[in-house]
Amino acid sequence: MCNQSVGLIASVIEKAGIPTVCLSLLREVAEKVRPPRALFVPFQHGYPLGEPGRPDLQHAIIGHALDLLTSAEALPILTDFKVHS
Amino acid sequence: MARIEDLKFTHRLFMRSYQFRRVDWSPGAHLGKPLSQAKFVLVTTAALHLPQQAAFDHGIRGGDCSFRELPGNVDVRNLEIAHRSSAFDQSGATKDRNLVFPLDRFGGLVREKQLGALNHRHFSFMGSITAPARLISETAPAVAKLLQQDQVDAAFLVPV
Numbered sequence: 629m630c631n632q633s634v635g636l637i638a639s640v641i642e643k644a645g646i647p648t649v650c651l652s653l654l655r656e657v658a659e660k661v662r663p664p665r666a667l668f669v670p671f672q673h674g675y676p677l678g679e680p681g682r683p684d685l686q687h688a689i690i691g692h693a694l695d696l697l698t699s700a701e702a703l704p705i706l707t708d709f710k711v712h713s
Numbered sequence: 714m715a716r717i718e719d720l721k722f723t724h725r726l727f728m729r730s731y732q733f734r735r736v737d738w739s740p741g742a743h744l745g746k747p748l749s750q751a752k753f754v755l756v757t758t759a760a761l762h763l764p765q766q767a768a769f770d771h772g773i774r775g776g777d778c779s780f781r782e783l784p785g786n787v788d789v790r791n792l793e794i795a796h797r798s799s800a801f802d803q804s805g806a807t808k809d810r811n812l813v814f815p816l817d818r819f820g821g822l823v824r825e826k827q828l829g830a831l832n833h834r835h836f837s838f839m840g841s842i843t844a845p846a847r848l849i850s851e852t853a854p855a856v857a858k859l860l861q862q863d864q865v866d867a868a869f870l871v872p873v
Contacts, residue, residue, distance in 0.1 A: 629776070630758045630840030630872035632733055637756060637838065637853045638870050639736035644857035647742040650870035653715045660733040664741050673715050673801030676871050677818075680809030686818050690869070694748055694828075697867055703741040 630673075635661030649693045651676045658706055665696040665705045678711075688712075734845055744867055746829075751866035754832040756856070758840030759806060759813035759873045760796035763787070768795040775844025778852045783835045789816050798841050801873055813873050832865050840872055 631654045638648040642664045649665040652658040653673055658666045669689060671678055678685040689709055696705050717728045744751060760769045762781045770777045783792065789810035794803060806813045816835065822828040836856050842848055860868065 629842055633758045633840040633842050634870045634872040636736055636845055636849055639738040640853035641857045641868050642738040642742050645742050646860055646865055646868055647744045648868045656717055661735055664738055674873050675805050677812045677815055680805045680812050686815055690818055697744050
């Protein structure tokens, strides 16, 4: 239920005038909750930033998510993070 | 990518029948400055808390909607993880809290001047909330009000 909770908290903060971006581990849930900006990450539950001890991967995910904050695309933005090997 | 089909049978059955909630945030907020000048806050639903703070309560029917403030200068290795759910594997976050609360990563981005600043406090919820009415009407708005007071420019949220 974490994915619903994150989407709801993001929506409330956004409604208060502060832009938000959230990670999501379940596309199906984010599509229903529809937070303003969500980056779907292809990892199992418990691993939203990819892997422990992998700052490079964690930075890549954060960087992609932060790009959504400056995107001119219409909201909501729901997009996928692609892992580059 | 995790899918509902990948969850355990009991979780899958629940998720299939659950009526997910939505909050109308339209028209949405926009970042009025570059990332390099913006002040960020982190919000995690991994139920992290300081050792001296009360843990989240697993006995509350529908979930514990409360939140904990985490100081911006906390050593993430010292944070406790109160989340107990058979829906996910905790071992990764046990090894590296940045997996669910990337404070060190954001700190690095601020030092590199890619981001403007980090708020002096961040926020933690326990995400396993099936009855979110109080989350929507009370505790999330309380956090939003604190973020307005702190003049935060943008929020980064992480589920588990």
